[in-house]
Amino acid sequence: MRFLTNEPIRAIAHRPSSGWRRRCLARKPPPMLLERYLESLGSQAIARALDLDGPRPALIRPTQDAKFGDFQINGAMPLAKELKKPPRELAQPIAEALSGIDAIEKAEVAGPGFVNIHLAPAWIGSRLTDALRDAERDGVPAVEQVSKIVVDFSSPNIAKQMHVGHLRSTIIGDAIARVLSFMGHQVIRDNHIGDWGTQFGLLIVGMREWGDETALKSNPIKELERVYKLASERAGEDEDFAGRARAELAKLQGGDERNLELWRHLLELSRGSLDALYTELDVSFDSWLGESAYHDALPGVVDDLLERGIAREDDGAVCIFWGEIPGAPKSLRKQKTPFIIRKKDGAFLYSTTDIATVQHRKRQLHADRALYVVDNRQALHFQQLFAVMSLLDADMELEHIGFGTVLGKDGKPLRTRDASGEVITLASLLQEAKERARQRIDEGIAEGRLRVQPEEIDEVSRQVGIGAVKYADLRQNRLSDYQFDWDKMISFQGNAGPYLQYAYARCSSIFAKGGLDMDAISGSATITLDTPAEQTLGKHLLRFADVVYQAGATSQPHLICEHVYELARAFNGFYAECPVLDADGPSRESRLGLTALTARQIRRGLGLVGIGVVDRM
């Protein structure tokens, strides 16, 4: 498992290192993404206008303010020194070189030497019409080079309840897997469950001592946790008990049939509870290769590292000392902490299992990359793991997708078990979310504002409640710490999940009211952008593919959340200003097309981060 046991969750807030950023940027997006296209237009224009021997970066950036147009070329200013001319003087011919391109309505020099680009509404309209026709991909190109990528996420410990802390790995990992998969990569979602560690010795002894078969059947994880708690407390104060637990673990790992049978039983029961949670969250896995799956490979891993002279024995344990390895990363060399791969009692560790896991992913699965969606606190572990794999020539791209810690409302790390004994389990969080959503819906129906049919209430409560929880987490930079707050987590107003779902329901409602079919409109409508509100909406729609690619390249689902939020805002603005059903002729058709594309993009965008939509709410 990838969560620390019996430890409060502690605060850490990592930002990507510059190396991390560089790697993300090095991965090239395919052609025809908007910014990439403009960048190429811009750099050609620079070379042509200034009569340079080769292309220079145009440094295309979206403008901060619509009054500066849609994009700006910043590339003239860095050339000023080299060419010994004032930047505005360089910008002028660049702007002129951009005339006559159908994507660009006008390009003009501004400020100290920017070239502001205003996209042509007709060109935007035609691209949006293309996207509207593309029911399969909504205009998002598939990657040219497909990678096989393992996403290792969620990874709960079998014996314990999932609490709010586990939510992050589960939904961030799920979102990343969905995005990469949509981009066209071959994704393997792997749940590396903790099913083989020290806790099973305690559980085996504990179950035989205090186990309650009836309780185990009705709520397996709760019962396992109760027993585990008792056993782990007892082990702390009773050396004889602890010894028995270690012995039972050794027997289990040695293949003792009686212990294996109990182990399988516990596993199966836990698995049932986990499945229920994953179903609720709409998260699935391709494999559940937990720690136990790699057990047989561990001795070989250690022997191999010893033979190669990478590891050596010290005080009975087998360790890798970074200071003794010439090619090791500098920060590890300085740190002097060894990577221990076998304890002095002969047992293997998390580190050993992880090495075997990478080898399996390379040799058996032939994966190109593996992403580990795991709490930031384990950054050092992964740094060491990746360094070992590089010494072993694993030839795989390995990346730790860290995320911040869950904090309590007081800003301090949230404990899985605090003094008052209060535990926020994932199950209770989701239940509360659904109940609050339902209460809100009941109020709305009573006041005559909402149009939810009685038979739809359960499903709508679920989508709204769970969606709110997921969005609250996913909408922020995953590296930031996460402050848990019921009200914020289950917020129904402002930048929150229901806002986006509501915008979708509004789109849907227009089609329902007009007795129209969204798919039929998608196949026939031509989008033109006449009013400012339509243009604003259209420009947001145009950015979707770029956002998906950037989210995929940097493993940052919050970029998609942000985009969908901005899109919903733009749509609500359009909705307030532009009648759709009452518009005339081509304008009506175009607005229906815009509405359909907006609906699809909201649905697709939310779908990429694992959040559902409903037609009425």
Place this chain on the structure above:
RNA sequence: GCACCCGUAGCUCAGCUGGAUAGAGCGCCGGACUUCGAAUCCGUAGGUCGAAGGUUCGAAUCCUUCCGGGUGUGCCA
């Protein structure tokens, strides 16, 4: 000790591959439901981007130092 991370509006957070006047939500104050759904929209107020230097035509963003906070680090995962 060593390594890593964080400090942006009253609160919660974006922005950090350097680019123009630092953006959202919540909260506050004020408007908009006879008009495709008010879980909505429009507007006002609110900031020496922890501090000081440096690099640069240009710094919230890069570098250095300092202040404040956090995490990891020899036999858990």
